[in-house]
Amino acid sequence: MKNKNGNTVPEKNIERLLLYRRILANLRREKKTAVFSHQLALMSDASPAQVRRDFMLIGYFGSPVRGYDIDQLIQSINEFVDAQEVQKVTLVGVGHLGRAILNYFQGRSDKLAITAAFDRNPEKVGRVLHGIHCYPTERIQEIVKAEGIDVAIITVPESEAQDVADRLVQAGIRGILNYAPIKLNLPPEIFVDNRDMLLAVEKIAFFARRRIRKESVS
């Protein structure tokens, strides 16, 4: 969690870098080859100064005349945020939400791959859903360790989430994306991101009433 200067990298910087990367990939598809900070700023709801600061962080330098070379910039972001090899991801709880996510994830990233799913429902175990093999929950320890998976997505019911999380951590997982509406109690070195759709709608409902002009990204 330290950058080359020995300081910790703030979460927000990483979020923005990942967003820039997606935008850049789209621009490249449109045959663009270079971009200025103010253009990226518009497309990402950041300020031009912030865009430039973010690129300072990863040590990429643009040209005052041509701006940022899109291919090189993507490459620099890749080097900063990606692992050397593909990082493996697992999903636990192949229900409504789990299947939607498996479906969405497929082929979207070349540096992340969901390589196994788990469920405790015997009807789902053994099947292949959206290209992913589904194993029984009991085999989490075995398979996560064998495959070297280090990120997990939890989409089991609220009541099961803590238990599943404990097993995953036991098996060596380092980061969790948790969709169950509950705070997981885990050791501090595990990076957890909670995604609660109900809290999100409640927040939007609040600001929709109050007419705040703002856009948030996550």
Next chain:
Amino acid sequence: MKNKNGNTVPEKNIERLLLYRRILANLRREKKTAVFSHQLALMSDASPAQVRRDFMLIGYFGSPVRGYDIDQLIQSINEFVDAQEVQKVTLVGVGHLGRAILNYFQGRSDKLAITAAFDRNPEKVGRVLHGIHCYPTERIQEIVKAEGIDVAIITVPESEAQDVADRLVQAGIRGILNYAPIKLNLPPEIFVDNRDMLLAVEKIAFFARRRIRKESVS
């Protein structure tokens, strides 16, 4: 948009207040009647001082001896964040993700209700999914206006999202929860929250790799 002191309310404060409310509701179910700031802090990953500051914002005062009365505190948060009447929500795109969300949402909130869904697939139109009637996309304008819906959840494919968002705004929507991986171009008074699962996993993968194991001191 303004609190009692005339200042705009930061998004983060609202997020935390909504989280406290959920935690408080759980505590009440366990027959607890009061809680201290340091207890809430533990359960919400905030600091005790921050918890107290958040309650300053909504003007609720606890007792140094008994702490915060759970029922009263919930009531105060309700008064601050909830609308007078139920706020109506719609969902557009009843696919994998859309159905998962309809399923999850049902009966979870008494101040928010999904009262209509939309899809352009004739097979889905006219059906009732998870208790919600599904209408054709062409009727967005008509039904959103008639029902007075002011928040929308977008779960259509990327290529359709901007068009759907434009229609919704046209129909009077004030806030959008957008699950399509694209930045919506909308007037600034519309509150938009983008939820991108892929960016989330990328971020977690980054910190999962980099997070330093905290050594326990013995």
Next chain:
DNA sequence: TATCCGCTGTGAATTTGATAACAACGTTAT
């Protein structure tokens, strides 16, 4: 009674994050 205790509410201090501002520098126009 007097003393101690643990918590709240909050002003002040600190930390963190965002913006402004500008020197430096190729490019273009004249």
Next chain:
DNA sequence: ATAACGTTGTTATCAAATTCACAGCGGATA
């Protein structure tokens, strides 16, 4: 030539968010 231009990298400034730290208080203790 050289002046004007537009953008970058970066420092200085500003703003927001968080934490600190402590007065004040009601209850418990002796």
